[in-house]
Amino acid sequence: MxxxxxxxxxxxxxxxxxxxxxxxxxxxxxLNPLGPPEWLRDELEAQWKKLLCYPDPDYTYSTSALAWLEGIREEEMLLTNGGAEAIFLAAKFFEGKRAGVVHPAFSEYERACRHYHLVVTDFLTSTVDDFRLPMNQLLDTLPELDVLFLCRPNNPTGVVIPKAEIKMLLEQGLHDHTFLVIDEAFVDFVPSESLTPLLKEYPNLILLRSLTKMYTIPGLRLGYMMASETVINEMKSFQLPWSVNALASAIAPILLKDKxxxxxxxxxxxxxxxxxxxxxxxxxxxxxxxxxxxxxxxxxxxxxxxxxxxxxxxxxxxxxxxxxxxxxxxxxxxxxxxxxxxxxxxxxxxxxxxxxxx
Ligand SMILES: Cc1ncc(COP(=O)(O)O)c(C=O)c1O
Missing domain, CATH: 3.90.1150.10 (Aspartate Aminotransferase, domain 1)
Structure with missing residues (x-):
């Protein structure tokens, strides 16, 4: 089959x-079985006229609202067409370079890397040690990589890599000029584990988010990326114009404010x-x-x-x-x-x- x-x-x-x-x-x-929030349908109906105009190409309002909610500068935030677009933009950023992917993980990292001709080294975790990262192997190999893709919390295991290990990898990455792309598509289910505060210390950290999972909106296509201003500027230059539709952009900050x-x-x-x-x-x-x-x-x-x-x-x-x-x-x-x-x-x-x- x-x-x-x-x-x-x-x-x-x-x-x-x-x-x-x-x-x-x-x-x-x-997907979250409690979602979408009850007010979403009315809000989409109320905002439907947004479909009659092109979205603001810079998504100025929603970008600055999301940045404020995350506690970062708006120059460090990029709205994306779902987490999937964020993954593909990240792979494009490292086009033709050397990537590591830790498995088991969401299959789109590999597909995106293949699409942009990255040379990929696989690292495996397993049930034997509760899917812990092979830290020694990773630290040894980091100098040979331009980017390491991690899924945290991980799909399909649900396991969260300890923050101390992420910091260790980021520290060595600074030294070796290696980036960490960390997909936080599920971090809303364990918000205390968000790595956003580390963006200040680590210019080699790129965080990917999705609003699909928490808010049960796979059809709306909404996500974002957080990274240094330099990285975000370059990512923006790869993004298709009006990649995020006007309704999705209008709804994003309202979703995140629904505490x-x-x-x-x-x-x-x-x-x-x-x-x-x-x-x-x-x-x-x-x-x-x-x-x-x-x-x-x-x-x-x-x-x-x-x-x-x-x-x-x-x-x-x-x-x-x-x-x-x-x-x-x-x-x-x-x-x-x-x-x-x-x-x-x-x-x-x-x-x-x-x-x-x-
Ligand atoms: C880990 C992970 N990242 C990203 C995505 C893509 O999500 P989106 O619907 O926001 O593109 C998924 C979807 O299954 C996922 O599991």
């Missing part, structure tokens, strides 16, 4: 599994993660050390049976995310989104059934 590149495609998965009639709950996309939505989300996540952990410990499932809204799952008693587990879940109405296209996993786990309490309960009931059968 040719597995799709990304999650969140239930119709395609049904076709591939020859089960078009099957009802499924989509646990394969890692109550963010608080509610963190409360829900904390509660659901605790329930899932207790279940997995009791029933002998591996659950990655996640801090965000998804996790890797494997049956500890039948680690080689992940594909059967995936199929079993699907047949019982749960679509998980395969991990065949994550280097270092190659299908060994499934990635599962954390959804509403009711939906998570359904998943746990099915996992119990699986355990009773085995």
């Amino acid at each position: 040719k597995w799709p590149e990304h999650g969140g495609q239930p119709d395609l998965m049904k076709q591939l599994l020859h089960a078009e009639e099957q009802e499924v709950l989509d646990f394969s996309a890692n 109550e939505f963010a608080r509610q989300t963190l409360r829900w996540l904390d509660e659901q993660t605790r329930i899932l952990r207790t279940f997995s410990e009791k029933n002998d499932f591996y659950l990655s050390n996640t801090s965000v809204n998804f996790y890797l799952l494997q049956d500890n008693r039948n680690p080689e049976k992940t594909e059967s587990l995936f199929t079993f879940l699907f047949q019982h109405g749960i679509l998980a995310r395969h991990t065949y296209n994550f280097k270092g996993l190659e299908g060994s786990h499934v990635r599962v989104a954390i959804r509403s309490e009711e939906e998570n309960d359904q998943l746990l009931a099915i996992l119990k059934k699986w355990r009773e059968q085995k």
Whole structure:
């Protein structure tokens, strides 16, 4: 079977599994089930006339509002068409140079690097040591790299690299003229881990953000990049004109100002993660050390049976995310989104059934 590149495609998965009639709950996309915020629809309707004019090419208002909210200067902020555009702009910045990518990680870093002819060195982390970075190997190799791509919090594991390790890499990067591109697409789910304050100290740090995940707006296409003024100026010169649509640009600061939505989300996540952990410990499932809204799952008693587990879940109405296209996993786990309490309960009931059968 040719597995799709990304999650969140239930119709395609049904076709591939020859089960078009099957009802499924989509646990394969890692979006916030509490979103989008209730006011979003009215706000988009109220602002619809923005579609009748070209957006401000510099997105002056939203850029300065986002910069203010992040505590940086507006010259250090670039609005992008989703986190995906930010990834491709970052790869373009290092066109033809030498990159490192730490796996398992979101597949678009590799695709973007290939697109811009970067020579890529892969580094692997694994379940054996809870996906810790191979620090010695990275520090040894950093002088040979122009850029290291990291996903923090990581997709697909949900693991957050300790800040001390990031600082160590940034320090050595300063010395070796190596940049760190750190994708923080999921950091809104663990805001205390944001690396924005480090931008002041480290001109070799480039941070990528997405509003897709936290606010459940994959169709709007909204993200941003934060880096030194010099880097942002060069990135801007690569960006297509009017890359971000006027509605997305108008909505960005309003989303980030909705602190109550963010608080509610963190409360829900904390509660659901605790329930899932207790279940997995009791029933002998591996659950990655996640801090965000998804996790890797494997049956500890039948680690080689992940594909059967995936199929079993699907047949019982749960679509998980395969991990065949994550280097270092190659299908060994499934990635599962954390959804509403009711939906998570359904998943746990099915996992119990699986355990009773085995
Ligand atoms: C780690 C990571 N970064 C970036 C993106 C892209 O997000 P966006 O929808 O903002 O382009 C994704 C989407 O799955 C992701 O998982």
